[in-house]
Amino acid sequence: MSQPQREVKVAIAGATGTVGQRFICLLSSHPYFRISSLHASPRSAGKAYKDVVKWKQAVRLPKGVQDLVVRSCDADQFGDAEIVFSGLDSDVAGEVEEALRKAEYAVFSNAGNFRRDPLVPLCVPLVNPSHFAIVPHQKQQLGLKKGFIITNANCSTTGIVVPLHALEKAFGPLETVMVTTMQAISGAGYPGVPSLDILDNVVPYIGKEEEKIEWELAKILGGLSDDMTEFDYHSKHPMKVSAHCNRVPVVDGHLECMSIRFARRPPPSPQQVKDALKAFYCEAQKMGCPSAPQQAIVVHEAPDRPQPRLDRHDENGANVHVGRVRECPVLDLKLVVLSSNVNIGAATSSIINAEYAIAKGIV
Template identity: 45%
Template sequence: MITVGVLGATGAVGQRFVQLLADHPWFDLGVLTASERSAGKKYRDAVNWRLDVPFPEGAGEIVVSPTTAAAVKDCDIVFSALPADVAGKTELEVAAAGVGVCSNASSHRMDPDVPLVIPEVNADHLGLIDVQHDRGRDGFIVTNPNCSTIMLTLALAPLQPLGFSGVQVATMQAISGAGFQGIAGMEIFDNVVPFIKNEEEKMETEPRKIMGTFDGAAVEPASFSVSACCNRVPVIDGHTLSVWLDMDRSLEEIRRAFEEYVAPFSGLPTQPAKSVEYLKQPDRPQPRLDRNRGNGMTVSVGRLREGPRFTALGHNTIRGAAGASVLNAELIYKEKYL
């Protein structure tokens, strides 16, 4: 078994990590960290469990540690659910201590030697781990993209062989993406907030790195452009995207690419049977009906029509956050980077 830990285990994404790792077939959850006010308590006493799944009793007895490199020195991999302003320094310290970091934070996503990975799309970018080692880092950092970036890029993956020059996307993002305390009820109820700090910038840069070309030393970004408008809407879980493409292909070619898409990996415990699922109903996908497909790891696409344009949807705290990091760690283990 691979010993793993979670940095920032009491927050929204941290709780998802604990849920997904508590009974994982490959990983043994041994260390949980949080703020100083939680350190020293058993996890069951430190956390206010808010997920719509039962509390994982096996994790409840773990004593929470402070968030330091020393706390996780005996782990093979740690999963970072830290806020970006804390993650940057802490993740570097953990990686320098010889531990692998699978991070959901944005701090290092665009670092030239840090892979920004969606296993079904750019598994070869894990080669940047070797670049990090060559530069003297004992451990490594691997990041997963922004939640909406993951939905967009996975939806684009079946279409990449067809070619496209530009992407326009408008998002309708769930409030859980802002964390448990991230947005006040009076601000979002009966409302749409047409601004999410730094979200559009992430969506306009991250897909080009993910779908870029790795030459063994660096990633050359893909040549297509992305223009994004991001909105917060009163939905609990599930980010919905309206996507327009600049491409010269028929709707039938695009539909066939979606329907025939088969993800290039199998045997990873967290990977769903269908990473991308095309829905034929004219009013789908919808968050309440479709966010939990593939245990929350499937991205649903539908409403394909002239433009070409379509709608995509995914669970933002599972596929878009904790589940994405766990899937990355499974691939790292399978590819023998530990």
């Protein structure tokens, strides 16, 4: 599958935040996306990016953006960008993204505001870019020619939905998913989690996170109606999901312990599950999306892997790591999943979504 013959101008909304900074890191060396403008709150507008950002990445601020003059998030400030990546906080994302869509921009958002919108795909690019098929309906309903919104999922959902999708593809519907997360502090942004709350500690609670996992899995793993106008939320095979969410003193990388049960009896064996996960090859890979991983799911045989510190940077955090696949005395199988919450769990997902949309001619 080929890359576009042309460069594509992209803007970043919420460019000074932690997700915005990740967008900048990833897009500065992208093969065809070119950052045309950076947008942030009015108090940053008009100033050089390097003077307003508190750059907290472990790589240098790319030279190309240091002196870009930050613009406001008003829709008339986005010029000839074809795509807007949104790393906005949810308190402003709703209004800004809606205005951008109305102004005929293609918006790829990491914010949560439109995830439950019945016209908006909630898309993990290694799983359900097929949901993009609802975009024509979204445009039509709103009387738009080019403008639309596509969101990616919450970080803790993203990690587990990749192997869950691979398993449903191989073995049919899942009936039950139980997951306990151990989530990195970077998932809470900056300043985010106070150090006094998390050093030498675990906080067994993340506001609304459990509800997000329990709800988002159904939308992502479900399908579309035949006429491509409605999501089915996995309703043909209702799935019970239960989540415990914890914050742990880890910088990056969400680790999640799952127990699952398949509808099919007998269920696949651990070896069959591992084989299916290794063999998983997704649409975004087939379409040659440049930010998609080579190996979407890495399966570990070592008993103590995956681990956040050792595995989160593999393939720039674009893939998902699975280990400890074994039988569960209660459900069918237990496994451990590690994903880079700041990459595939956030900015990388938006970018692959956009690459896929380019490849499919949706943008």
